[in-house]
Amino acid sequence: MLGGGQLGRFFVSAAHEMGYKVWVLDPDPHSPAGLIADRHLVAAYGDYAALDELGGNCAAITTEFENVPADTLDYLSKFILVHPAAGAVAICQNRIAEKTFLADNGLPHGxxxxxxxxxxxxxxxxxxxxxxxxxxxxxxxxxxxxxxxxxxxxxxxxxxxxxxxxxxxxMLRLDCEVSVVLARDEAGAVRCFAAGENRHRNGILDITIAPAQAPASLRDEARQVAERIAGKLGYVGTLGVEFFVCGGGLFVNEMAPRPHNSGHHTIDACDASQYEQQVRALCGLPLATPRQHSAAVMVNLLGELWYADGKGHGAYREPDWAALHAVPGLRLHLYGKHHARPGRKMGHFVVTGEDADQVLQRALRARAAIG
Ligand code: ADP
Ligand code: MG
Known part of the structure; x- marks a missing residue:
């Protein structure tokens, strides 16, 4: 795994459950995925000695971080299986290449x-x-x-x-934002999770409502566009596609060549998660056809909650998790990050249940209770 953030950490957990060992390469000695990996190589993504060690000891390589240099993926792919491929990652990590790709392929964009x-x-x-x-x-x-x-x-x-x-x-006047997370295997089979609705605060994802409240026709269209993108990219692995909904129409905002923050709930609300799908795609296993068994709302927990006023000021302290654990159907996921900074994603919680409205109300109340 190239990259050691929370997305990598959930991948390591999924891979462990499926019987695999995982090495993580990340320059941060405290990286969340590195902490639970079988081995953590603390090195830069362009450190060829570390890449040789990774390549010499692993059977396949993937990434959780779109800014891994495409050259690194290219280098590794000369002697080991790498998914997604350098070319696909290079498009997703550069907004000019990304927009040009959308325009060239007749995909809807602003x-x-x-x-x-x-x-x-x-x-x-x-x-x-x-x-x-x-x-x-x-x-x-x-x-x-x-x-x-x-x-x-x-x-x-x-x-x-x-x-x-x-x-x-x-600047578009947005009705709402939705995203689709999918997995695609080497043979080109695609499995999509239902589109979720994303609400942002200060440019950072705040909550995801899954499935999105948008009409089913719009969710279907988003799924179809995301599938076309994955096909055109020749993508193998888990891919996130963000959309703007504007004037009732869909525009692709951006693609993430990795699991996506808006897909965290797939751990709690689906019978196979986006991380399990990433493992399956990488290891040449059949993809799951994941069923979402519960309505879900995910709430991101940012670093400001670790400060006395809950807004990033005052004494540093651990939030009072008991208030969250008291909420029915709520599961807390903390990433084990070394230090909380305002705006830094430290963890999230997911509320699941049968009734989508009740789940949303519970999630919003739980967030208000914690800060
Ligand atoms: P990133 O997620 O990499 O920070 P995005 O391009 O997805 O960058 O922008 C973050 C958020 O800012 C979007 O999810 C959306 O809420 C808002 N935003 C970005 N671009 C536009 C735009 N052209 N029109 C309206 N809102 C936008
Ligand atoms: Mg974005």
Missing amino acids: PFAVIRGEDDIRSADAGLFPAVLKVARFGYDGKGQARVADRDEAAAAFQHFKGEACVLEK
């Missing part, structure tokens, strides 16, 4: 322009404003993004990003 220099801002279509300027690489959780009202603000933001290549996206 209006955008590629910004490589100030000239591109001057010549951008006026209809794009107000817009969001996003750095092409290494953005996450709303980082590397600026909302801009006009060309002047876009130019200032571009300078703030030190002239790095960007995409300029029209």
Whole structure:
């Protein structure tokens, strides 16, 4: 496993349950997946001695982190099975390549322009404003993004990003956001989880409601688009596709070449999780046809909860988990991260049950109770 975050940690758990051993490569000695792996190589993704050691001891390699250099995947694939392939990851990790891929394949996306220099801002279509300027690489959780009202603000933001290549996206008026998580195997078989609805706070995923409350026709369309993307990418493994719903229509926002935060509930609410599917796809096993047996709501727990006021200020302390454990149908998942910082994903909880409305109300009350 390249990458040692929480997504990798859940992969390690799933693989362990299925009888596999897992080595993790991550430069952080406290990485959540590294802590429970059979071996943790504490090294950079471009450390070829570490890659040789990984390649010499493992049977197959995957990733949980879209910013693993494509060169690293390419190098490993010369002597070991690597899924997803470097080419697919390279598209998903660069917003310019991603948008170009969508446009070239006739997949629905919002209006955008590629910004490589100030000239591109001057010549951008006026209809794009107000817009969001996003750095092409290494953005996450709303980082590397600026909302801009006009060309002047876009130019200032571009300078703030030190002239790095960007995409300029029209700011869409969103009805809601949904995502589809799927798995695709080497033979091209695809299994999708039901689309979930995602609500964000400060650019960070806050809650996922699964299945989404959106009409079934829209959920089906999202599934079909996600399947086409996986096919066109020749993707093998677990893939997350985020959508904007705007004016009743669907636009692909971005793809994640890995399990997705909005698929955490598949551990608690489905009979095979997105992580188990990743193991199956990597190991050449038949994919499960996962049935969602319960309505589910997932709530992310960010680092600010570890501070006295619950908003990132005051004394550092462990939140009072008892309030959560008292909620019927609630399961808490903490990632074992070394230190809580505001905005850092530290854990999540999932509430499951038969009645979707009741599950949502319970989840919202539980979140209010903890901070
Ligand atoms: P990341 O998830 O990598 O931080 P996203 O591009 O998914 O970056 O943006 C994060 C969130 O910001 C989106 O889920 C959405 O809520 C909001 N957002 C991003 N781009 C737009 C846009 N063009 N129009 C409206 N909202 C947007
Ligand atoms: Mg996103």
